Amino acid sequence: MTIQIKTVTGEAIQPYVMDLARLRMDIFRDYPYLYEGSLDYEERYLIPYLRSPDTVMVLALDGDRVVGAASGMPLEIETDEVKRPFLQAGIPVDEVFYFGESLLYKPYRGHGIGHRFFDEREKHARSCGAYRKTAFFAVQRPEDHPLRPEGYRPLDDFWKKRGYVPRPDLMTTFEWLDVGDTRETGKPMMFWMKDIS
Numbered sequence: 001m002t003i004q005i006k007t008v009t010g011e012a013i014q015p016y017v018m019d020l021a022r023l024r025m026d027i028f029r030d031y032p033y034l035y036e037g038s039l040d041y042e043e044r045y046l047i048p049y050l051r052s053p054d055t056v057m058v059l060a061l062d063g064d065r066v067v068g069a070a071s072g073m074p075l076e077i078e079t080d081e082v083k084r085p086f087l088q089a090g091i092p093v094d095e096v097f098y099f100g101e102s103l104l105y106k107p108y109r110g111h112g113i114g115h116r117f118f119d120e121r122e123k124h125a126r127s128c129g130a131y132r133k134t135a136f137f138a139v140q141r142p143e144d145h146p147l148r149p150e151g152y153r154p155l156d157d158f159w160k161k162r163g164y165v166p167r168p169d170l171m172t173t174f175e176w177l178d179v180g181d182t183r184e185t186g187k188p189m190m191f192w193m194k195d196i197s
C-alpha cells in the first residue's frame with residue numbers, strides 16, 4: 001500500500017475542506033463518536049480552519065483520493081466551548097496549538113499513518129514559533145455504553161505514548177446528534193495536552 005502524506009497550511013487547505021467533511025461524516029459515525037453529521041453543519045464548522053495562516057491539514061492520499069486527514073489550528077481562533085477550559089485554568093490560549101481531528105479509513109489503519117499525523121502537526125506547530133503546547137480533546141463515553149463494539153480498543157495508550165497527558169481538569173461539552181437519536185445531547189469532552197517547548 002503506497003500512501004502519500006501531504007501537509008497543507010492556511011489557504012491551501014480550502015480545496016480539501018469537503019474531503020475533511022466527508023471523512024468526519026463517514027468515520028465519526030463509528031463508536032465512540034456516533035456522530036450523525038450533516039454537510040451543512042460541516043461546512044460551517046470547517047470555515048474557521050481557513051482563518052489563520054497557521055492552520056494545518058495533513059492529508060493521506062491513495063492516488064488522488066483523500067483517505068485520511070488530520071487538522072490543527074491556533075486555539076485562539078477556536079470557539080468559546082473549546083477555549084473556555086483553558087481560560088478558566090489560566091493557560092494562555094495563544095500558546096496552545098489545537099488539533100481538531102485525526103481520521104483514517106479502516107483499511108489504511110495500523111501502518112503508522114496515525115503517528116505521521118502527529119509528527120507532521122507537531123513539527124508544524126513548533127515551526128510557527130509561538131506555541132508551547134499542543135492539545136486535542138476526546139469524547140468520554142461510559143464503559144458500559146450499549147454501542148461500544150466487542151473488543152473495542154481505546155486510543156489512550158497511543159496518545160500517552162506520544163507524550164500526551166489526559167487532563168480531567170480541562171473538560172468541555174459538545175452537543176451533537178448521536179446515530180439513532182432524535183435530538184442532540186451534550187457529551188463530555190476531555191482534553192489531552194503535550195508540552196512542545
Ligand SMILES: CC(C)(COP(=O)(O)OP(=O)(O)OC[C@H]1O[C@@H](n2cnc3c(N)ncnc32)[C@H](O)[C@@H]1OP(=O)(O)O)[C@@H](O)C(=O)NCCC(=O)NCCS
Pocket residue numbers: 027100101102103104105108109110111112113114115116138153154155158161
Ligand atoms: C486515530 C487513527 C487516525 C490512527 O491511525 P493509524 O494509522 O491506525 O495509527 P498508527 O498505525 O500510526 O498506530 C498508532 C498506534 O495506535 C495503535 N492502534 C492501532 N489501531 C488501534 C486501535 N484500533 N485502537 C487502539 N490503538 C490502536 C497502534 O498499535 C499504534 O501503536 P504503536 O505505536 O504502539 O504501534 C485511526 O485509528 C482513526 O481514524 N480512528 C478513528 C477516528 C478517531 O477516533 N480519531 C481520533 C480522535 S479525533
